[in-house]
Amino acid sequence: MTLVRKEFLQIFRNRIMLPLLFVVPTVMLLILVNAATMEMRDRKVLICDNDLSPTSRRICGAISASTFFDAGRVAFSAHEAIASIEKGESDVALIIHKGLENDLMSQQPAAVQLIVNAVNSQQAQLSYAYMTQLINRAVGDILLENAAPAPQESIRTSVSFWYNPTLNYRFFMLPGILTILITVIGTVLSAMNVVREKETGTIEQINVTPVGKFAFIASKLLPFWLIGLVELALGLALGRLFYNVPMEGSITLIFGMSATYLTGLLGLGLFVSTFAQTMQQATFINFFFLLICILMSGIFTSTDNMPAWGKALNTINPVYYFIDIMRCIMLKGATFVDLTPQFRAICIFAAASVSLSVLNYRKRN
Template identity: 40%
Template sequence: MHRIRYLIQKEFRQIVRDKTILLMMTVLPIIQLIVLASAASNEVKDVQVVIVDKDQSEISRTITNKVNANDWFTLLATTFDQDAAFAYMQSGDADVILEIPKDFEQRFYRGEAPQMQMLVNAINGQQATVGSGYLSSLIADVNQDILIDEPRLLSTTNGRQSATIVSNNWYNPELKYPHFMAPGILAELTALLVIILSAMNVVKEREVGTIEQINVTPIKKWEFILGKLVPFLCVGLVLLTMGLITSKIVFGIPIRGSMFLVFGYGIINIICVLGLGLLISNFAETQQQAIFVAFFFVMIFILMCGLFTPIESMPVWAQKLTIPNPLAHFISVTRKVLLKGSGFMDVKWEFIYTISLAIIFNTFAIWSYKKQQ
């Protein structure tokens, strides 16, 4: 135990002396969290709409006015000419073209169920899908309002009024994307910074020559890895704590679950990613190599962690590959506990997967460390 204690003291002294690490522990994560949580959003705003109004009726004017008044849309133009509307889309200015055909209102009041045409610029798939959904919902609301204001129209629909769906958003009722993104970005920053710092650690000692002095001592391999792991575990917990405080103060994220559960899982996850970082560091010859290899895993972890793309929307094979992704489990736990107030039984599988990964990564880190006496 004395040897491990001296190793931990040595690592803490190196961390305190290194101004770069101190900066990465304090200022940079806070700036990244604030910027990314504010900027990273799946919310679609400012959908550019052109309306081709060939009907010039009360209903078409109502639809136009609602589009113009809605915060989600920007009405670029209202025209009679379809070619003029196509010019807007061809130039990339328009996201959606809504064409209201001639005699639309007359056919509607006769109960003939007339159709409108919606042309969507699908180069940006998310803008197209969400924007057209917004516009379809607005048109459905107009249709519902007309049926309510004109009871006589019910006779043309066999006396049945169309069903009304009332949505109730749980856990994030105001649909604030910072509340959704901040816990995920916090988990991402904590895990990724710890991976990079630990991946560079052993290589740095090898480059400056201090690793040779350690190798001639009677320190066992597992003691060496444990001595490296504990200080960076403390670094990760400091990052997690500062990130939670910042998220609460700046974004006002709700904390509905147990903080003991968050930090308990955080310790396990940090130990897991530290094992991976130390494993990378054992095989790398230079810090540059360690950074490149670490970024290889970092990019895979980010793209397949569910932060920006729901895991359920991925192909089945990709969903399977998220199981050995500690970042995906960290994001899942933080969102479930902080936003939903989930308990241990709700996140037990994340604990099981992460504990298994922690054992595997750290075992290989100990095995791969080459100690020559």
């Protein structure tokens, strides 16, 4: 207990550590959740309407009514439209050829041209999909009003978005950012703490004492374990306060899962510290592993789109499981039974990393 108290004293006396522990998470949550967005809004649309018919006007009206598109730009030739995309003034150009209405009304195949800036392929695809949907709807409505059969769209799909009905990107990001937070704190700080003792030489002093290996390791892990859970509470509270992120599942379950996950992370950090000699080494090793684990985890990109080897790699990525757990509990209200496979995975992770680090930690040097 005295050893744990010692760790806490040292953490709270450290002028860099304390702000790092509480200010950084707050800033991270406030900035990243908003900034790391893939929400599509106000895509700049240029319309080149060569038909100038009621039908084409209808289409244009539908587009400007959408919040996804900002349809302020107009061009008078395809040439002008392309130039505008090249200059970056617009993201999407819709070119309506002369004779669209005629073709439609005479039941000929009708076509419009869509040019999308695909530097960001995800946004390009979304723009394309929304745009197509909008146009088809507008055309369908026109045909219906004119008592003509709607040719292409025979089945209407009605979409409802479950678990995140308003498609609020922040609801998706917050659990992810929280996961990163806990992951980084768990691994980096616990590794740094032990390596720092190596650097100052105090670890040697500890090693010549009869202190038990487990007591020593526990005294190193317990403080960060508690701090990790406090950070989680802080993060959840901020999410509630600023973003109104839902909490469908049980708080107890979240904390239970996090406690297990944190144990694994701390074990990992300790494991790194058993072979790193300096804080610099520890930082690099952690940086390397965390970067891969986090980017693979599906925080920004869906893991379903990964190649098979990527998915296979992810089966040993603890961050992947935990992000899933967080999102499922917070957004879907998943219960323990739903998350048994993920829980089993993080249990294995925790058991493995802790035993690895205990085995690798030697009181002899």
